[in-house]
Amino acid sequence: NVEATKTVVDLISEQMEKGFEIPSDKVITVESSGSSDNVAIINCCFGHRVNETMGRVVALLLSARKGRNIGIEIDPYRIKLTPASSKEVLEVIKSLRPEAVPELAERALLDTKLLQWKIIHSARKFGYLSKDLDLSRINLRKLVIKLKDTPIYREAVREIFVEKMDVEKASELISQFGKSIKIKVYDSLSPIGLASREHAFDLLMPGKPVEALLRIFRQRLEKEVTVFHCLNCKYTVKTPIRLIGDLRCPRCHSGLIACFNARRKLEEIPKKELHRIANLVLSHGKKAVLAMNTHGVGAENAARILSKYYENDDKFYLELMEAERRYIRTRGFWD
Incomplete structure (x- = not known):
């Protein structure tokens, strides 16, 4: 698609002309409008499973620091956090220790519907719950807490780590932050960051009516x-x-x-x-x-x-x- 290619080339050119680095597997950019009540975007080209892991961990730590829930959107190229500033995100990234990522990733799963339903599936496999059980009568959050650290719980977390996240690769990449992987911080949104706020296939198929x-x-x-x-x-x-x-x-x-x-x-x-x-x-x-x-x-x-x-x-x-x-x-x- 010639038009789509031109759109991408123009976007990269504008990114460079305005003095912003191009995100890659060797460069991540952290940007926001500068206000702690606005969106912060981490442009990182690590793929969906790695970004899922990193995004959840960063959001968890940001929530703990700010005392409020942090909204998150993730795709293979970026992590969007709301509300947050680039400065706050950078502080969290700098505090990350690779060896702590598995535990933090697991903590980030608590209270998610994904873990709740994986627990249900695992509990049925282990024979702990009947397949005919009416789930509408169960407090799923309490069930997760009750089964925490049991084989049922461990199996549910293991499945999520295999299917949805890549904890090992995320830990490896985090260990290279500031070394082989550069981090660039901006107090304004770059053209690529702004483009990420538009609809997903507006960029991929711009000429399609x-x-x-x-x-x-x-x-x-x-x-x-x-x-x-x-x-x-x-x-x-x-x-x-x-x-x-x-x-x-x-x-x-x-x-x-x-x-x-x-x-x-x-x-x-x-x-x-x-x-x-x-x-x-x-x-x-x-x-x-x-x-x-x-x-x-x-x-x-x-x-x-x-x-x-x-x-x-x-x-x-x-x-x-x-x-x-x-x-x-x-x-x-x-x-």
Whole structure:
């Protein structure tokens, strides 16, 4: 894509012209507007799993220093922290010890839904929890605390470290900060930092009209495989969304149908959530199915999207596309 290439080249040129370093695997930049109430961006080209580890650790330590929660967004090239200043972030980075990263990364997982659900999955594997248990009746936070330091807990943390984080590589890179890896600090946002605040594929596909993006998005969504589950007789089948016609159970003719993406496992979804999904499908039909199969859209977010008025189908699909884009940018499954 010639236009996309030109956009990237122009951005790098502007970065250099304004006196900012180009972030790379040998240079990380820390920048902000200078106010402790604004956003701070760490531009670091270490990949998603390393940045996930570093971002969570830095946010944890910043939260402890400031006495308030720190919002975080992570992608393979940057870590965005709110509220924070570049000075505060630099102080935390300088205080990091490589040997402390594993423990800090584990502490950063506490109170996250990711750890809670990994604990549930691990507890079921160990036979501690029944697969038929109604999870809506469990205080997941208390369960995590109760199981802390048990084999169930250790297995859940191990899976997260393998799948979502790279503690070993993050520790190795942190040991090189100020040595083979330079740290540059700025009290203003660079062109690259400002670009990161825009929508993710505005930079990757700048010449694509919205209509073309919507068409691609709709086609992909129609091909998604959804689980069609009847809450009345438990009839369950997997099917591409495009093949769905009547949203009633072919066996018992009930309209209480929960539809969710086949990437999720039925046994891991609480009964309360299944009933909420089924009510959305009952009220909104196929639009609810489309919403529940959009990446990053759960029952709560789907209900918000479906409650709005849309002049036409394009407006509805645009809302779904924006929701998916926000999820990709913010890594919502950590929250």
